[in-house]
Amino acid sequence: MSATPVPVAVEDAESRPLSRGRVGMWCLIIAESAIFLIFIAAYIFYMGKSLDGPTPAQILTVPAVTTVCLLSSSFTMHWATSALRQGKLGLFRLFWFVTLALGAIFLIGTGREWHRFIYQENFTIHTNLFGTTFYSLVGLHASHVAVGLIALSIVMVLALFEKVKQEHSERCEILGMYWHFVDAVWVVVFTVVYGLGR
């Protein structure tokens, strides 16, 4: 193919410190953060503005257990990816499974909280502004946890079939970035909803 002869590169294109996977995941995190920020803005904007219906102080109890589980899962995720980077596949599988379990506990706990709200307190997204902003914000977060759990489960299955090796540690760390993001969002949501809002 005839083309203008451009000087040939000697450096290997792969030897870049900034990996595209990490940049891509940061971009996704930035975009998702913007979505969450808007829902948080709506929550704060409507704090105390409900015309009737239950208020946060009347209904909310601090979800301490599930929060501890979710935040701990960031640590276990970190230990899992460290283990994988060092080639300790058994340890990786263990910590990955614990991360998955802790995340699942969080979701189940949220589900139970909502079950109580809907069936015992008659408190839904339709009830008042608090209901609207609470369910949408916490629900948006929970859906992100759910997507994360699906991804974690896929890796878990692959790991159980011994398909996940040391050379995949970069990719698992990138997935870990997403998981840490989900945790960080919960810190903010938790503070705003269960801290400030009450």
Add this chain to the structure above:
Amino acid sequence: MATDSIAVPLPRTESRSVVLDWLCTVDHKKIGIMYIVYALIFLVIMGCEAILMRIQLARPESTFLSAEAFNRLFTMHGTTGVFFVAMPILLGFGNYFVPLMIGARDMAFPRLNAFSFWMTAFGGIFLYASFFTGGSLLHGGGAPAVGWFAYAPLTSQAFSPGHGTDFWTLSLLVAGVGSIGAAVNFVATVSCMRCPGMTLGKMPLFAWMNLVTGGLILVTISPLTAAQLMLILDRFLGSHFFDPAAGGQPILWMHFFWIFGHPEVYVLIIPSFAFISEILPVFSRKAIFGYPAMVAATTGIGFVSLGVWAHHMFTVGMPSYGNAFFVLTTMVVAVPTGIKIFNWLATLWGGKIRFATPMLFCLGFLFQFLIGGLTGIMLATAPFDWHLNNSYFVVAHFHYIIVGGILFAIFAAFYYWFPKMTGRMLSEKLGKWHFWIMVIGFHLTFDFMHVPGLLGMPRRIYTYQADRGWGVWNMISSIGVIFQAAAILIFVYNMVHSYFRGALAGNDPWDAWTLEWATSSPPPEYNFSTVPAVRSRRPLWDIKHPEDPDWKYE
């Protein structure tokens, strides 16, 4: 330069048809072409929508269109223009040329690239399916009629009971996912895949501006996604985000929408700046003036544009200090924009100007974008905006930017890069006809549109009374449409004819300086047979002028 360099397509296996090849491609060049062709089809459609509206408005108390039809037309025209013409076409050129300009093999995530295109494509098709639902097609079927910005509470179930609003919301949600995917790709590609020697300070301004655009899309589309999720929850699950009966406030929609909507127009204009920044220097035979200032100004525009949104809301009753804040930020964002205009002028100054068609469209852009920016400053002064808001002055302002600026820049890009993409030159003669007829039509329509705005004609009305004094101005605007339509037809004919019969282009028909001109026209699928290394901002200048390379001066 070698002239016998038409790429021979690689042999395809018998079982794969051409259609399947394009449907499944992850090659950035093919995806770029699909974005562009898709956008051109919608450009023609939105032009037809505009023609219908201008026929209706040409005379007072016209009965050519019903009110419902008119409302659907302006909603679809605006929504199509922003999301299914401007964004795809700009992302298409970016997709095609960013990897080539930075010496890369493809974008960072080729499969995400394909996915993003198909999401955008599906969004547009889904939106247009709405015409064929609901009532009679003569009145616009079931298309949305809520304006491109879909204000609450008009969009609530009570006031928009059909599914038009839902088509609007869902199609844009889907297209928004596509846009965010494309943005991720642009940021990752420019950040990680530049060829050796190409530091951030040496990459073409085209790459810089697409990087800034990518970053902006990430934080711009997301608020719209959030607001649309809220709208869906309101309409289908009975939530109260924008429901006054439960204490909700429609103004929240306005804030969220314009937090998206204003940076969005910068998402549209910054890639247009990218085209001008590449094309203008080549036809002035001078490197761009003030490269660092251009980078800084573009980045500055990106950031400041996030803080000006409520200048679309001066008349809703914000407190005076609220209005004042947004007046100031809007004035501030004009400063880096002005810097860029001065830099382009300084590039022209002392250059050896070649008035080829791409350059004509660049010069048209400069003149028209400047005027559009000035009417923007007029609108930015809140007290004056109290008179002009929601009038045809605003319509004239933004069409000056979008048609006079963005569309002219897009035409420049076509005439400049069509040879690279197809291997054939567009006809200069037809190009000049296209340019001048477009200039006449554009100015007839949009110059005179400012007058009814100043005289008080509101937007989004399907007709008006004869004694307002608006009739003659509307008639002139409508006549201009004939010229614009003719110009676009000449352009389409030019493209089709030149694709088959145009003069062979060779690698580098314009004697340009960026890496895409180092490959054949069209480039081979792998772009570069060996990874290039660069030492300056104009690698091809260095090769063609080894006795006087740029890297001695940078």
